[in-house]
Amino acid sequence: xxxxxxxxxxxxxxxxxxxxxxxxxxxxxxxxxxxxxxxxxxxxxxxxxxxxxxxxxxxxxxxxxxxxxxxxxxxxxxxxxxxxxxxxxxxxxxxxxxxxxxxxxxxxxxxxxxxxxxxxxxxxxxxxxxxxxxxxxxxxxxxxxxxxxxxxxxxxxxxxxxxxxxxxxxxxxxxxxxxxxxxxxxxxxxxxxxxxxxxxxxxxxxxxxxxxxxxxxxxxxxxxxxxxxxxxxxxxxxxxxxxxxxxxxxxxxxxxxxxxxxxxxxxxxxxxxxxxxxxxxxxxxxxxxxxxxxxxxxxxxxxxxxxxxxxxxxxxxxxxxxxxxxxxxxxxxxxxxxxxxxxxxxxxxxxxxxxxxxxxxxxxxxxxxxxxxxxxxxxxxxxxxxxxxxxxxxxxxxxxxxxxxxxxxxxxxxxxxxxxxxxxxxxxxxxxxxxxxxxxxxxx
Amino acid sequence: xxxxxxxxxxxxxxxxxxxxxxxxxxxxxxxxxxxxxxxxxxxxxxxxxxxxxxxxxxxxxxxxxxxxxxxxxxxxxxxxxxxxxxxxxxxxxxxxxxxxxxxxxxxxxxxxxxxxxxxxxxxxxxxxxxxxxxxxxxxxxxxxxxxxxxxxxxxxxxxxxxxxxxxxxxxxxxxxxxxxxxxxxxxxxxxxxxxxxxxxxxxxxxxxxxxxxxxxxxxxxxxxxxxxxxxxxxxxxxxxxxxxxxxxxxxxxxxxxxxxxxxxxxxxxxxxxxxxxxxxxxxxxxxxxxxxxxxxxxxxxxxxxxxxxxxxxxxxxxxxxxxxxxxxxxxxxxxxxxxxxxxxxxxxxxxxxxxxxxxxxxxxxxxxxxxxxxxxxxxxxxxxxxxxxxxxxxxxxxxxxxxxxxxxxxxxxxxxxxxxxxxxxxxxxxxxxxxxxxxxxxxxxxxxxxxxxxxxxxxxxxxxxxxxxxxxxxxxxxxx
Numbered sequence: 031x032x033x034x035x036x037x038x039x040x041x042x043x044x045x046x047x048x049x050x051x052x053x054x055x056x057x058x059x060x061x062x063x064x065x066x067x068x069x070x071x072x073x074x075x076x077x078x079x080x081x082x083x084x085x086x087x088x089x090x091x092x093x094x095x096x097x098x099x100x101x102x103x104x105x106x107x108x109x110x111x112x113x114x115x116x117x118x119x120x121x122x123x124x125x126x127x128x129x130x131x132x133x134x135x136x137x138x139x140x141x142x143x144x145x146x147x148x149x150x151x152x153x154x155x156x157x158x159x160x161x162x163x164x165x166x167x168x169x170x171x172x173x174x175x176x177x178x179x180x181x182x183x184x185x186x187x188x189x190x191x192x193x194x195x196x197x198x199x200x201x202x203x204x205x206x207x208x209x210x211x212x213x214x215x216x217x218x219x220x221x222x223x224x225x226x227x228x229x230x231x232x233x234x235x236x237x238x239x240x241x242x243x244x245x246x247x248x249x250x251x252x253x254x255x256x257x258x259x260x261x262x263x264x265x266x267x268x269x270x271x272x273x274x275x276x277x278x279x280x281x282x283x284x285x286x287x288x289x290x291x292x293x294x295x296x297x298x299x300x301x302x303x304x305x306x307x308x309x310x311x312x313x314x315x316x317x318x319x320x321x322x323x324x325x326x327x328x329x330x331x332x333x334x335x336x337x338x339x340x341x342x343x344x345x346x347x348x349x350x351x352x353x354x355x356x357x358x359x360x361x362x363x364x365x366x367x368x369x370x371x372x373x374x375x376x377x378x379x380x381x382x383x384x385x386x387x388x389x390x391x392x393x394x395x396x397x398x399x400x401x402x403x404x405x406x407x408x409x410x411x412x413x414x415x416x417x418x419x420x421x422x423x424x425x426x427x428x429x430x431x432x433x434x435x436x437x438x439x440x441x442x443x444x445x446x447x448x449x450x451x452x453x454x455x456x457x458x459x460x461x462x463x464x465x466x467x468x469x470x471x472x473x474x
Numbered sequence: 475x476x477x478x479x480x481x482x483x484x485x486x487x488x489x490x491x492x493x494x495x496x497x498x499x500x501x502x503x504x505x506x507x508x509x510x511x512x513x514x515x516x517x518x519x520x521x522x523x524x525x526x527x528x529x530x531x532x533x534x535x536x537x538x539x540x541x542x543x544x545x546x547x548x549x550x551x552x553x554x555x556x557x558x559x560x561x562x563x564x565x566x567x568x569x570x571x572x573x574x575x576x577x578x579x580x581x582x583x584x585x586x587x588x589x590x591x592x593x594x595x596x597x598x599x600x601x602x603x604x605x606x607x608x609x610x611x612x613x614x615x616x617x618x619x620x621x622x623x624x625x626x627x628x629x630x631x632x633x634x635x636x637x638x639x640x641x642x643x644x645x646x647x648x649x650x651x652x653x654x655x656x657x658x659x660x661x662x663x664x665x666x667x668x669x670x671x672x673x674x675x676x677x678x679x680x681x682x683x684x685x686x687x688x689x690x691x692x693x694x695x696x697x698x699x700x701x702x703x704x705x706x707x708x709x710x711x712x713x714x715x716x717x718x719x720x721x722x723x724x725x726x727x728x729x730x731x732x733x734x735x736x737x738x739x740x741x742x743x744x745x746x747x748x749x750x751x752x753x754x755x756x757x758x759x760x761x762x763x764x765x766x767x768x769x770x771x772x773x774x775x776x777x778x779x780x781x782x783x784x785x786x787x788x789x790x791x792x793x794x795x796x797x798x799x800x801x802x803x804x805x806x807x808x809x810x811x812x813x814x815x816x817x818x819x820x821x822x823x824x825x826x827x828x829x830x831x832x833x834x835x836x837x838x839x840x841x842x843x844x845x846x847x848x849x850x851x852x853x854x855x856x857x858x859x860x861x862x863x864x865x866x867x868x869x870x871x872x873x874x875x876x877x878x879x880x881x882x883x884x885x886x887x888x889x890x891x892x893x894x895x896x897x898x899x900x901x902x903x904x905x906x907x908x909x910x911x912x913x914x915x916x917x918x919x920x921x922x923x924x925x926x927x928x929x930x931x932x933x934x935x936x937x938x939x940x941x942x943x944x945x946x947x948x949x950x951x952x953x954x
Contacts, residue, residue: 123535402866
């Protein structure tokens, strides 16, 4: 048996003991999640090692129910004594929280029974020296790609292996190991008075699936150089193309707006939209939690409920909310197996890449970076700082900076013209670039 | 205070059978010819949080976190390892991992000694039991009632209360032995109001390095509830915000997040050592208009961003960053200070034992000027008056920064007129600072809710400023 498998069984046993302890202390139900993560992170800068970090993180969280009253506690100390104290703390809280009819575990009949291996664990057995060498290759490629690259924030290689275990007093227990590796690089460019920084990264569960170290460095340099001598543009209305990596944020805002906790609090701009068009009719959005090797794959949600492939948008119409059992009870509905959020969400894409979308747009703003948190989930009002490029005749004219783009997300979603084929795969929420018909740009 | 060292030793070291001589020995093993600095950071934290929603106490949670981080520095290289187990063999293993950054090993003896700390900015108390459970529940419920009785349009009230105690002990091969016991409490009220099918939100809160009584004294908690409702109701009447460049007047207090973003981050020592900040190499130059004096002051009693010592054991200070528009200094931790041949300014902070320290802000604010606030507003023909903000962000290399207004008004012909919807403001740090043309006499610090993020690490901070006017800033509304 591998070390990881035996460690997983150890953690499962800790969870089972903890649940029994909760029962002994009078809880009518309980659930617990444990995670244990170990990794290496090295950063090089200007060709030299800057930091070597050995990380090791443990965490345990328990929620107990005394009827419809709930208490929670967590600890980073997994010793038996600390676990016992943590359960006591959770039980103590349950004496003071209120009766809440909706509180409790998910329905036992919904617990996942099939726990397939989703191919998430591919440790990377490299030495510290090998990790440093790879990071140096990455940064060197960026620094040597152009004379205008004059400084660097460095290149970082991260490699982490983790174990997650969840169990509850319905008798459900699940656990799995997973791995995640990434390589990133950020460099500075200078031309005249203009100084800019940009970065690029690659991320995957298997080290073989990472982009080449040199290509990550070259991309970081290319992005930095493209931003040099950016200028502001006049305040105006124009179409906006959100490059795939920033379009991910819009898709995440959509998910936030149909999440149960936003809906029952009436804190969403998409209240009462089930069965109604939220996007144009050519849009479909679905999740595939059982995707082999996916960045967010899991056969059960944060309550042990079986996950399944499902649509949230069908032909532009909102077909499902994102619900856990608590929000579902508050709304008089059934959980959608989305405790903990969505897993491997994807929007269907068109057949044009970014270049093709620029041609479709003809004239407007290509946004490659957004700044700030100007997203109001209650009203849908959207106003954020942006960096990008001005487009005329379907081609990049010059870099643009120090402007904002604003609109309302309800209108932006309905105004979606096209989704690109240039899918961002480094995120568990995946999309191509979004072309939106019209937004207000504030500049000079 | 050696008292603090005793408290830290009793809470963290004694339960696992570690003594001061074990620290000496571990530090000794970290020394060597190539080693410039090395430290051990022990931490034990307790945190408790409560949430009221729909008029009932919905969540109560308790978190325990403890561990030790071990850092070894050689030149510009840093080796770092940490452990949440405090047994000596585990710590020694982590020490070996951190030590591997240098090749040669030649242990020397290290003797640490506790030295008295001048700062006593907060009592070494534990805020968790400072109210009993029933009193905490009653506090949350009182705020819910207060918010709902303000106006029938209030539909949802969420109140959250957090109390934390952080005990830290740091020992370094330069002989440092220092400890701190840091209480921190925070209370927030979030309200959603609805009228004629339109919904808007408002939020308010505060906090300090205090016991939970802080929220009962001076009816602070009730005031947060009333303020959250007031903001939500103002927003129900808000019209679309303007788009474009215009004069902007910022209210006193929390809008100081402008300074945090526009200059604060750009003056952190690490970015300036590496030459990656728009402010690099500009000490002695004019980087703001002459009416601006900006300081970072970790020594304000009881403030959220204040520290008796930073996370490297250096006493916190009041550091002048910009004086009458001239750049005076950077914020430093020990590592960057050594490489830049200067001294730490007590700004070496870390989120926890599992994170490396770096230069971070404490309480960053602008000193008062001479104008009265009415005079400043009266000087604007058409512009924006912004009094409350959400978060901000900065690109320290290009100097571009944003911050998002959550309560703002139009200024028309020298008068504050209609409320406008939230909008993001964007500018360039040095440029925006040079466009500050009037500074008010009404310096205010924020109420104690700030959280600053840098390289994935969050730390509590404070901001503040008097009313001030920027002659031009880009406002990201939707109305042309």
